[in-house]
Amino acid sequence: MLSRAARPALRAGAAAIPARTANAAGYATLREIEGRLKSIRNIEKITKTMKIVASTKLTRAQRAMSDAGKYGKASNEVYESAETKPLEGEDKKTLYIVCSSDKGLCGGVHSGLSRYIRRTLGPGKPAAELVVIGEKARAQLTRTNGQDIVLSFAGVGRDVPTFSDAQAIADQVVQLPNEYSDIKILYNKFINATAYEPTIIEAYSEDAITASPNFSAFEVDEELISNMREYGLANSLYWALAEGHACEISARRNAMDNASKNAGEMINKYQILFNRTRQAVITGELVEIITGATASEDM
Numbered sequence: 001m002l003s004r005a006a007r008p009a010l011r012a013g014a015a016a017i018p019a020r021t022a023n024a025a026g027y028a029t030l031r032e033i034e035g036r037l038k039s040i041r042n043i044e045k046i047t048k049t050m051k052i053v054a055s056t057k058l059t060r061a062q063r064a065m066s067d068a069g070k071y072g073k074a075s076n077e078v079y080e081s082a083e084t085k086p087l088e089g090e091d092k093k094t095l096y097i098v099c100s101s102d103k104g105l106c107g108g109v110h111s112g113l114s115r116y117i118r119r120t121l122g123p124g125k126p127a128a129e130l131v132v133i134g135e136k137a138r139a140q141l142t143r144t145n146g147q148d149i150v151l152s153f154a155g156v157g158r159d160v161p162t163f164s165d166a167q168a169i170a171d172q173v174v175q176l177p178n179e180y181s182d183i184k185i186l187y188n189k190f191i192n193a194t195a196y197e198p199t200i201i202e203a204y205s206e207d208a209i210t211a212s213p214n215f216s217a218f219e220v221d222e223e224l225i226s227n228m229r230e231y232g233l234a235n236s237l238y239w240a241l242a243e244g245h246a247c248e249i250s251a252r253r254n255a256m257d258n259a260s261k262n263a264g265e266m267i268n269k270y271q272i273l274f275n276r277t278r279q280a281v282i283t284g285e286l287v288e289i290i291t292g293a294t295a296s297e298d299m
Contacts, residue, residue, distance in 0.1 A: 030281065033274045037267060044263035047256045050105070054253035058193075061246040064160045065190060071163070072201065072239025075232040082212035084204050086182035093127050095180040096120070097173065097203075098141070099187040099240045100134030101156050106252040109196070109244075110136040113186055116198040118144055129180075131173055133241070150176060161245055166238035174230050180205060183233065187240035188247040194254060196247040201236045204229070 086094075098117060100110050114137055121128055130145060132138040132152045141149065153169060173183070182204055189199035206229050209215060210222075220228060 029277055030274065033270055033277060037270050037274065040263050040266050040270065044260055044267065047259040047263060051253055051256035051260060054249050054256060058246070058249045058253060061160060061242075061249045062190075065242045065246040068161070068163075068239045068242035071235040075235040076201075078218070078232070079202070079204065079209075079212075082209070082215040082218065084209055084212040084215070086202070086204065087208050087211065088181075092179055092181040093129050095129050095131060095173075095176075095178075095183045097131045097169075097183065097185045097237070097240075098133060098137050099185065099237070099244045100132065100137030101245070101248055102135040102154060102158065103248065103252075104136060105255060106248045107255045109188055109248050109251045110134070111140065112196075112198050113137050113188065114140040116186060117141060121145055121148060129178065131176075133169065150178075156241070161238065161241035163234065163238050166241055167234045169237055170230055170234040173233065174226075182208060185236050185240045187244045190243050190246045190250070193250050196251070201240055203233045203236050 096117060098113050100113055104110070117130065118141075121130075128148065130141065130149045132141060132149055134156045135154050138149070138152045138154075151172060153172075156165070182202065185201040185203055186198060187201065188196045190196055206225050209225060209229055
């Protein structure tokens with residue numbers, strides 16, 4: 001039998017056990033919240049740095065886009081003056097060249113191009129083949145239009161595109177064994193720093209150029225038409241790649257800006273949760289101390 005003097009101390013000890021367990025759980029929760037806060041702060045630093053880098057690259061990309069536009073627009077003016085149009089009534093396919101890149105973290109730049117191709121080459125649509133520039137669009141289109149891809153290029157988008165890159169791609173496209181009624185270059189058109197849209201640039205075959213109503217006014221030798229066609233394709237590709245690169249950099253800057261804002265909101269929420277949890281733990285410790293002191297006085 002326990003004496004009456006020992007019973008209050010026993011009750012105080014039994015009451016302190018769950019209190020210590022609760023405090024241990026509280027301390028574990030604090031460590032977990034503190035770890036999450038540290039991770040989110042590190043992510044915020046990364047996204048802010050990527051935003052600064054993208055902002056720095058955007059000016060250079062816009063300058064390259066402006067320079068490349070002169071090449072593409074010059075070729076388009078020639079075709080418009082010659083009234084060049086795709087050949088109709090032939091059993092030839094259309095070739096789509098999708099200008100994407102290898103890098104991500106830039107919003108819906110690549111998925112917008114893939115959706116455009118899926119809508120264009122869906123069931124009941126005319127047959128076409130694809131040349132995909134960039135690993136991102138190739139990975140997306142392989143799942144739905146893998147049988148239509150005849151050529152793909154990697155290593156694109158690491159830096160500002162050059163005319164040499166466009167010329168190398170055009171050389172490979174011209175060497176494809178199939179003949180096409182027309183070639184359509186799909187790229188993201190730069191509208192402003194926050195908007196872009198998938199757009200088509202027409203590139204024509206040799207037969208279409210030769211059949212142009214006003215092409216004879218340019219007095220081009222027949223032996224040079226193939227070179228003219230390849231050069232015009234390279235000009236259009238250079239324009240599309242440069243403008244698509246500017247859209248990608250702009251979209252990445254906006255995406256990193258949004259990610260930084262979201263990280264800041266999460267940090268504020270977790271900081272409030274951390275403060276409340278710490279206050280609850282401190283309150284529990286004070287209650288335990290006061291309970292122990294009261295039990296000691298009763299003894």
